[in-house]
Amino acid sequence: LLPILSYPDPRLRTIAEPIKEVNDEIKTLIKDMIETMYDAQGIGLAATQVDRHVQLIVMDLSEDKSEPMVFINPKVTPLVEEKEPYEEGCLSVPDVYDKVERPKKVRIEALDENGESIDKEVEGLLAVCIQHEMDHLNGVIFVDYLSRLKQTRARDKVRKVLKIREKQGET
Ligand SMILES: O=C(O)C[C@@H](Cc1ccccc1)[C@H](O)SCc1ccccc1
Numbered sequence: 001l002l003p004i005l006s007y008p009d010p011r012l013r014t015i016a017e018p019i020k021e022v023n024d025e026i027k028t029l030i031k032d033m034i035e036t037m038y039d040a041q042g043i044g045l046a047a048t049q050v051d052r053h054v055q056l057i058v059m060d061l062s063e064d065k066s067e068p069m070v071f072i073n074p075k076v077t078p079l080v081e082e083k084e085p086y087e088e089g090c091l092s093v094p095d096v097y098d099k100v101e102r103p104k105k106v107r108i109e110a111l112d113e114n115g116e117s118i119d120k121e122v123e124g125l126l127a128v129c130i131q132h133e134m135d136h137l138n139g140v141i142f143v144d145y146l147s148r149l150k151q152t153r154a155r156d157k158v159r160k161v162l163k164i165r166e167k168q169g170e171t
Pocket residue numbers: 041042043044045046086087088089090091092128129132133136
């Protein structure tokens with residue numbers, strides 16, 4: 001399992017580099033990220049969150065964690081002006097949930113783990129999640145869209161959750 005960086009860790013603000021070659025190191029990272037995402041009960045995970053600054057996202061929206069998706073060097077383009085609110089969470093900002101508005105329908109262009117091209121138009125949770133993950137690769141966290149007050153509360157909340165997890169770790 002890979003450790004997930006917690007807000008407001010400055011490393012989460014790093015801009016990820018494009019992946020030049022899907023070599024064994026990247027293939028191992030993909031496997032480790034998928035395992036880490038499942039363990040953390042996430043439906044998406046960006047490499048930035050595990051302190052690896054390459055343009056790589058893994059996602060799995062299936063109920064039984066059986067359909068992992070891999071996006072390498074992804075490009076996301078809004079297809080409509082219309083935005084839709086969604087109650088977002090983030091594995092890097094534990095126990096914080098709040099509404100974020102994002103374009104309802106987007107186009108995803110990327111490579112998959114075999115270097116094959118992906119080019120599809122998505123909406124719904126898939127569109128929300130890919131935009132949330134793309135933000136991570138650009139050093140953006142969903143709390144950045146919230147008020148200053150909510151950002152302060154988020155920082156305090158994460159500090160508390162991490163203390164409790166430390167204690168649990170000790171027992
Ligand atoms: O931290 C991450 O990037 C994983 C995110 C992905 C996500 C954020 C907002 C909306 C959808 C997905 C979540 O922590 S995964 C946990 C989760 C599961 C179902 C619905 C919302 C959030």
